[in-house]
Amino acid sequence: MSTPLEPQLNREFVTGLLEALLTTPSPSGYCMDIMKYIGTETAKLGYSLEITPKGNGIITIPGEKNDKVIGISAHLDTLGGMVRSIKSNGMIRLTPIGGYAMHTVEGEYCLIHTRDGRKYEGTVLSTKASVHVYPDARDWKREEANMEIRIDELVKSKEDVEKLGIAVGDFISWDPRTRIMPNGWVKSRHLDDKASVAALFGLMEWFKREGKSPSNTLKIILSTYEEVGHGSSSIPSDISEFIAIDMGAIGDDLSATEHDVSICAKDSTGPYDYQMTSKLIELAKREKLPHAIDIYPYYGSDASAALRGGNDIRAALIGPGVHASHGMERTHLDAIVNTAALLLAYVLDK
Known part of the structure; x- marks a missing residue:
């Protein structure tokens, strides 16, 4: 659907960067390589990347006014694993990083990242991997x-x-199996x-391309521990409004689709700020952006972490609709670009 802002966004740029991000391993706590890539891409756009002691990245975009500072977060860290122990038969027992169901990684290819920089390929399997050997393999x-x-x-x-x-303690990353299709689907x-x-x-x-500035100064936070609950628990003290950009859940009685910008009114940590959420809904309608308002009962975000960390902020949550979250996920480029368009409308609004 054509909107006033969406066509101005560079879909080719977004697509290329997305593919590079998806194919760079970054399980929570192992984000060094992806932060180097982010630093390079940030510099290309003429901005600087500040790295916090925890390893989060902060990009500051000066605004036309100094009334307030708006924080915007998204997380670079992903689900993954770690070597828990090495078995006597040469198999590796893993411990998960992040919250996912074990059946979603069965049969998945992976990389084991040693502390001295070596990488080894492997496959995640059940300990009873063959129906020709174990009669209870299906029910295991x-x-x-x-x-x-x-x-x-x-x-x-x-x-x-x-x-x-x-x-023990070596990180494990999953093969992302990234496919960006000509019809816009991203799986x-x-x-x-x-x-x-x-x-x-x-x-x-x-x-950068338009040579414009947001209405108020933006501090973009790229967090590296969101999947384990404390990604943006500490944020710069001058931030008063905070928007987490994270995937929108799909399923059950939720309304969002893979083409929509999902606006979350409430998740497991409680309701998001009334005024901010209402403004995002109004702007989505004004810009004619396909969107849905949903409640996520089993979900937390960087905004949740920031609030629980004691930051005195107003907070909201939006993001592209993503099917099969924490599994074999899928979205559409429309949802990603429209999420950027809604955010752009918010930060340009006077």
Whole structure:
């Protein structure tokens, strides 16, 4: 659907950046490589990236006025795993990073990242992986204790694995299996929340290309621990309004689709700010952006973390609709670009 702002956003730029983000491993706590990439892309747009002690990134865009500072967040960290132990038969037991159902990673290819920089491929399997061997393979519960990683190296013992340099505490990332299709569909792991990061960069590219400024100063926060609950728990003290950009959940009695901007009125941490949420709804209507207002009962965001961290802020949550969250996710480029368009309308509004 054509809107006043959406056609001005550079879809090709957003698409290219999204693909690069999705194919760069970044499980929570292992975001060094993706932050280097973000630093390069930020510099190309003429902005600077400040790295906080925790590893979050902050990009400041000066505004026309100094009435207030608006914080906007999206998270670069994703679901993943860590080596919990090495078994005597050379298999690896994993512990999850982030909240996902174990069956969503069964059969998935992965990378094990050693502390000295080596990478090894593997596959996540049930400990009873073959129906030709185990009569209860189909019913075997997919839980942490019953899952393991088969390494694609010649290993038959714990000692063989240790000789590769693999150790307890090494990070594990999932193969994203990214597909960006000509018809606009995007299917990949980790659209939560790299789709939103791409939308934010679409916003910044627009400001750079048009030579314009937001009404008020923006501080864009790219967090690296959202999936484990404390991504933006501490934010700059001059922020008074805070918008988390994160994926919109789809399913059950929720209204959003993969083409919509999802506006969350309430999640598991409670209702978001009435005035901010109402303004976002009004702007979505004004800009004729496909959108839905929803409630997420099993969801928390960077805005939730910021509020729980004691920050005295008003907060809201929006994002592109994403199907099968924390699994094999899918969205549409329309939802990503329209999320950027709604955010742009908000920060330009006088």
